[in-house]
Amino acid sequence: MKQIIALGGGGFSSEPDNPLLEHYILKQAGKERPRVCYLPNATADPVNATLAFYVAFAALDCRMTHLNLYKPPTADLRSFLLEQDIIRVGGGNTKTMLATWREWGLDSILREAWERGIILSGVSAGQICWFEQGLTDSIPGPFTALSCLGFLPGSCSPHFDSEVNRRPTMLRLVASGAMLPGIAADDGAGLHYIDDQLHKIVTSRPNARAYAIERSGATATERPLDVTYLGAA
Numbered sequence: 001m002k003q004i005i006a007l008g009g010g011g012f013s014s015e016p017d018n019p020l021l022e023h024y025i026l027k028q029a030g031k032e033r034p035r036v037c038y039l040p041n042a043t044a045d046p047v048n049a050t051l052a053f054y055v056a057f058a059a060l061d062c063r064m065t066h067l068n069l070y071k072p073p074t075a076d077l078r079s080f081l082l083e084q085d086i087i088r089v090g091g092g093n094t095k096t097m098l099a100t101w102r103e104w105g106l107d108s109i110l111r112e113a114w115e116r117g118i119i120l121s122g123v124s125a126g127q128i129c130w131f132e133q134g135l136t137d138s139i140p141g142p143f144t145a146l147s148c149l150g151f152l153p154g155s156c157s158p159h160f161d162s163e164v165n166r167r168p169t170m171l172r173l174v175a176s177g178a179m180l181p182g183i184a185a186d187d188g189a190g191l192h193y194i195d196d197q198l199h200k201i202v203t204s205r206p207n208a209r210a211y212a213i214e215r216s217g218a219t220a221t222e223r224p225l226d227v228t229y230l231g232a233a
Helices: 021-026 046-059 077-082 094-104 106-115 167-178
Strands: 003-007 035-039 063-066 084-089 119-123 132-134 144-147 153-156 182-185 190-196 197-203 210-216 219-224
Touching: 003 021, 003 153, 021 119, 021 190, 021 197, 035 046, 046 063, 077 106, 094 106, 094 132, 094 144, 094 197, 106 119, 119 167, 132 167, 132 182, 153 167, 167 182, 167 219, 182 190
Parallel strands: 003 119, 035 063, 035 084, 084 119, 132 153, 153 182
Antiparallel strands: 003 190, 132 144, 182 210, 190 197, 210 219
């Protein structure tokens, strides 16, 4: 079973006292103390991002490691990543991260990991990277559509409720045909895909939502999707 759990925002980097999404992701591995590898490759400050990962996940029942491509732990990155149960990707500059991954061959390694059943997850840049396209601020200026890895169909945007220009920009780009129809997620919303189909949307915040962004003719619309608040119990 191939799984991707893509977060529109939230998680340990911005909600260190709210581990609902982290618990959900760990549970999907179906193992005691799953191995989690953090990829901070989208950020210009991987040391601080990695430290936040270790602090947050030290309170969870898992085994932790990370992959800093400025100081890789081994020349055999394929074996290193295929030993993991969960690969977690941080936020930052998606365009730079994807270029770096391709240079190191991580694009093909991550696809193999996914096909082998290793859970791929991430937030912001770590959300949109799995789709055909993502709405990004990687390039200075207005938000733009960025070609991504294409493991999942369509387009995606994170931070739909917290960055005011995302919603109108995505609707405009989809309406014009410059961006594929897809899905948008608020901060705190996690999109759980099994194989390449949306299985469930979970949230760490009671008001977080996700939307299908659809095109009809020269018009784009947003359709609210069903979500499950993880704190309801």
